[in-house]
Amino acid sequence: MTVNKKISDFVVTEVIPLESFLLSNDFSTLIEKLDNLREAVKKKGWWTPYLPKNDGGMGLSLTQFAEISEILGTSPLGHYVFNCQAPDIGNIELLRGHGSPDQKSTFLEPLVGGNIRSCFAMTEPGKPGSNPTWMDTTAILDGNEYIINGRKWFTSAADGASYCIVMAVTDSKSKDKYGRASMFIVTSDNPGYEIVRNISVMGDSGKGYFSHAEVVFQDCRVPASSLLGNVGSGFILA
Template sequence: MDNHLQPYFDFLEKEVIPLEPLLLNHQYDELYMSLDKLRQQVKKQGLWAPYLPVEHGGQSMALIEFAGVSEILGRSPLGHYTFNCQAPDIGNIELLSHFGSDKQKQTFLKPLMDGAIRSCIGMVEPDRPGSNPTWIDTAAVQDGDAYVINGRKWFTSSADGASFCIVMAVTNPAAENRHQQASMIIVPMDTPGVELVRNISVMGEKGAGFFSHGEVQYTNVRVPNENLIQKEGEGFRLAQERLGPGRIHHCMRWIGICERSFDLMCQRAADRKITPKSTLADQPVIRSWIAESRAEIDASRLLVLECAQKIDAEGAHAARAEISMIKFHTAKTLGQVLDRA
């Protein structure tokens, strides 16, 4: 393991993973109190949000460097949050860092980078396919010095307890190009008219706080024009810029899950006796599963690192084919490894 990765691995194994039973038992209040203490320790050790510029407490890591950190943190569902590297905040930090106005950076970005607040992003809607971000109903109509937003979003990850949401809304319905109809607008979650309707159950778990996916209603929500990110009609472009690097984060997190599952699979194979003189590891099919898993994990990692390198060198748009490839390939690997484990 590279020297710069070892501190992340050690902290995760010794401090973070022991807290996982609190998550599994839905003891959210105690969990968040414990995580807040760990986040302060992370800051003191200089491990906080390494993708951030040095002047903001990070290490100015390139995407290909951060990929290794993300893999390690992915070994625990608590890992990224503890180090302030969690989605959706990391994507919103990157978006506002590159495209936010000075006031937006001061008001929303700075406390987000410091870990003082959380955020979310509202794109998916109940009556529209989540795979088509150009077809949405939520609308933002300009009224003097404000936008008035009406619509409903769901599967808004971490909306519960978030301080603001970056909402994708139609501002230019007459634009012939559907990719230029929507905009991204920052909406403080305490704005009148914003209602967290519910936390949606995902695979039987509703969750709470950061570990949740909310349904949010926007009814005559007024926010100042200055909360518009960039220009009207830029929403789809900004979404692509935000989601591209996010695929790297998610894919490396999945590889972290694969690696921990692989370790557990190997340990189980070595320990589980099936006769007085043999273990599961003596079975050819188990050995085959282990070999196939090792090859698939390593192949997925190389694909993701190649993609990260291209994004660093040429930008997310140039790597869009690679981004699509790692998304489906790594997800497939994750499913196969977990099934075997």
């Protein structure tokens, strides 16, 4: 039996039956059951299938992962159980490619291990998230800190996330519109970071991983070491 067939059978017999609990309850009631499935996936060697084997993954090519992803996509819980769900999978790639050693040990390793969740904040009210050159949120350097101010929304999975990677303008006067923004890591316990609400989508505001939040950064101070990548590289990284 091929790995794809084994994974398909696992999704059908173990993951899909949990969907009825998701439809009748909120995400928090499923966490224990999902954690058990995640442990089972780890033991089978299917965890984070997109990562190299040296990093704890299956070492699949993009095409091979696409085939697995198609199988996991048959359930809204599939990618989560295998720790390859958005926005975490994108944040993992950002941190693997551009994070400092400290950022990798603090934010990447527990994310890869499935011990925490993260979120990504770019889209703003009145601004299309498809255009990362158009945003009002700013990050101003003040000594050895950045002060972030702005409002984001449809920040998927912010509810319960341990940290947020946020796009903010660091040089509004730059003639290169693609070099105006940078990315920063903001922990959810930062006093300048607030989840205002989970936005209702088709009548359901959701909860936990299955939610899209409006978040505010108000005089949100972060150390300069929270910068992800280089100053002005936000568009390229996005």
